[in-house]
Amino acid sequence: MKAEEKLKEDYKYGFVTDIETEAFPKGLSEDIVRLISSKKNEPEWLTEFRLKAYRQWQKMSHPEWQAVDFPKVDFQAISYYSVPKTKKKVGNLDEVDPDLLETFEKLGIPLTEQKRLMGVAVDAVFDSVSVGTTHQADLEKVGVIFCSISEAVHKHPELVRKYLGTVVPAADNYYAALNAAVFSDGSFVYIPPGVRCPLDLSTYFRINAKESGQFERTLIVADKGSYVNYLEGCTAPQRDENQLHAAIVELITLDDAEIKYSTVQNWWAGDKSGRGGIYNFVTKRGHCVGKNSKISWTQVEAGSAITWKYPSCVLLGENSVGQFYSVALTNHHMQADTGTKMIHVGKNTRSTIISKGISAEKSLNVYRGLVKIMPSATGARNYSQCDSMLIGDACGAHTFPTIDVKNDSAVVEHEATTSKISADQIFYLRSRGYTQEKAVSLIVNGFCKDVFKTLPLEFSVEAVKLIEMKLENSVG
């Protein structure tokens, strides 16, 4: 078997689904934006929302400050809408195209009644469109709304209109504006007051079509005293060209509410020579609006040619808490420029940042964080820890935290360390019977332990396996 094929075998999600899709002509213009809106039968206010964002985007220019290096994206060479052609309106999951169902099953996300994941409600998004959501009836019983944004716009317009774009407005950044103009779908979650969501909610994204960009939006609103655990997973087929993924995630917690958002990312990272791979640009932000509310971001990044994302929290409510736990693994020619922003506005707010970066081969891992304490944030507390592990001598790790304090009663602490896997450690483990690979695995898992333990169980198991797989053959 040729080396290339062996490589593709390593990424078991690399298959392509042969299915008819309806796609727009490539390119972006006001007409395309209107077309997207009309295809989805959107109300006037939403079409306006898109147009305003498009006009904003035209005035903005591509950001230049990131450390990662990639060829300019040609925005006119991408199709902004790609939908699997369905023969009829889908009433329930059993009517979904079997090819699509099979796709998701191969990914380990079975959608059919008999086989669906226990305890996890899944909204499956194929290319830009939500294909189906499981467990909707169970959730409806407790008043939890979990459906695609497109559906929510029609069934719960007041809620969507009230919150959409309040956390990440179009003017926020270049990709936020683009997304607000052309977003196709995503998940909408609303947890009513006092409800602890009985299931973990999950959206599974799959990019399939060639030369398409995926622009999804997720909006999660946790009303007073509610709780939800949300899992995001995504994969994409291997292709030689790059694909663009520009997403927005908005989280809102009201008084005493909590949202836990976990991501295990395994996009195709490009082959060993750096061809192909997903350009992953995401704006993820949470507003802790209410008192005592809490938002936690946990992420394990192990694949995407270029990752560029900064999940952040704006801590507005008194005593609110923001947390960020991340493991970012880069290999081959990957580049990651990631980090978080914690902005303390209200009184007695707390934030914790634990970021672990592992770089191997010729990759570059950059952590860029901001802890900003506004003058009103009396009693703010932040603790950050950023650790880097370098494997091999051709990779790099950069850390660029910024700590900006304008309140004298705040306490902000930051530590960062860099280390490598020492030959002594490897030898010790080998003298106790571990193979080279297992030894590296053990050490790396130990390094990431603080982050992995915050993931829900299914994810933490997947995360460990993912890291192991990615590190194979990387340690000399």
Place this chain on the structure above:
Amino acid sequence: MKLVGFHHATEISAPTGEAWRYTKFALPEEMRPANVAASAHAEITLSGNSFTTRSVPGVTACNWQDFVGPYAADAWAQLPVAENRLALQVVGDVSLQFDVLRSSSGATVGALQFQLAPGARLTLWQECHGDAEGLSVATLQFIVGEGAEVNHAFRSKDQGNSVLTFETQLAARARSTTVGHVRGTGKTRLQAGTILAGTEAEARLATLMQLGGQAHGDLHSVFRHDHADTRAHQLAKNLLDGEAKAIFTGRVHIARHAQRVDARQMNRNLLLSKKAWAVGQPQLEIFADDVKCGHGSSTGQIGDDETFYLLSRGIPADKARALLTRAFVAEVFYQAPGSLRERLEAP
């Protein structure tokens, strides 16, 4: 802004970019040399557009040596040209004082370079003075030969604008220690660049910006580890009262072949008033995998535990606070050897 009367007419415009994000100087159209009489205590005085020197055994004038330091492209650091520059060679054991002075509302611009012969030792005490109207731009370079050592401490009481650039290049087994105290009420930009270019080179940089009122202090530092087995320790402390602002940007760059580097950086900010503002940006760029590199940063007030410890021994709150503030400051001065430490601790 144009500098008139400085041998060459020199122009400088406000620098832009990430490195100067927080600090902008409001400058007049034109500035002239602010010469004053040389200081009695200092063997070398820079004021206005000229240097005044007294002869010192072991120190001889020599040709300026160009080296590409971390601030080679910085307009302020490179402002002094030709006749505004003085290069001195140091042999043996030498102790000197260097003053940077200004008369009112003018500019002082100059660059001083010390080339230390292998095995030489230089102990340098530097003072910077100036009133609220003027601008001082002083670049100080140390090219430290094999096994040579420079111990440098400075205190700036400048009430106006100043840009002080220190660039150090260390050969094998060379060592440098710089300890600085900024007490000015004006706007001070410190730029400290160190290149560790030989095996076992070691650098230590400790700074304290003690600012109140409307003072503004911006420390930008770069440590470049270009060789294996080098060490650098940095301590940057800011003690802020009133509406003072302190910015710290500390870059540490470790080249791919620079294995077994030990690089530590610590930034501590103590805010004593509601309007004080501290920004810290430690920046690590690491390309070698066998290194010990860490940085830490903490911002806050005087610790509860430390205060309680003193209270529990009968020391009242205000005395405890004063004692702990003194302790905060003292840790920086401790990094300087003997005679220089005494200078720093003296009022």
Place this chain on the structure above:
Amino acid sequence: MLEIKNLSARVEGNDILKGINLSVKAGEVHAIMGPNGSGKSTLSKVIAGHPSYEVTGGTITYEVNRRPADLLAMEPDVRAKEGVFLGFQYPVEIPGVSNLDFLRESFNEVCAHQGLDRMDEEAFRQFARQKLALLDMDERFLDRDVNAGFSGGEKKKNEILQMAILNPRLALLDETDSGLDIDALRIVAKGVNALRSKHNAIILVTHYQRLLELIVPDHVHVLAGGRIIKSGDRTLAQELEKRGYDWLLEKT
């Protein structure tokens, strides 16, 4: 000398002490034992007045000038000046402040409060020398910074040195024995025993019996779940050493 009634306290939103009752007379040594997390350290910190701890109920009466006074109403430095001393479990490092300065300042504050003369540096050094000798400590120790770079044993000895210098009426020693080797333990115990008198009292917080072999208590109390669940004499400590805490916890 010390009367604690129904004391409850919390820290960082967690209720730790849930109704402590304790009575200590001059001349007595009390030992407080108990499993981790029971509130032993919290109790000493509350008595000494640590600002992070909030008293939510109860009273502490402390004898000042032979009259009962409300300890909780006093600031921590005032409590120290009235003779309350806390030997920290984790003595704090204060680089930049020399031991000599720190001890002298502290000593003089206490003296001033009690109407005695302050000492100058030379006189104080002489005074400190005797106390250093008692604890087998080198005089150079005075010129080092407070606890900075001290080993665990040195830090604990430093606490006892302070106790010797300040001569408190009520000493709370919080896990003074943790991290000490046999020799250090003996020296610390020797120092504490030398300071015992019928005018002062000592509360020893400890896990282990071995300290109590050297500093023999008059009363032993077991603290668990924020309350004192059993009191006895030194034989209680011996029993705990043999049987652990479980048998007691099962009973409650």
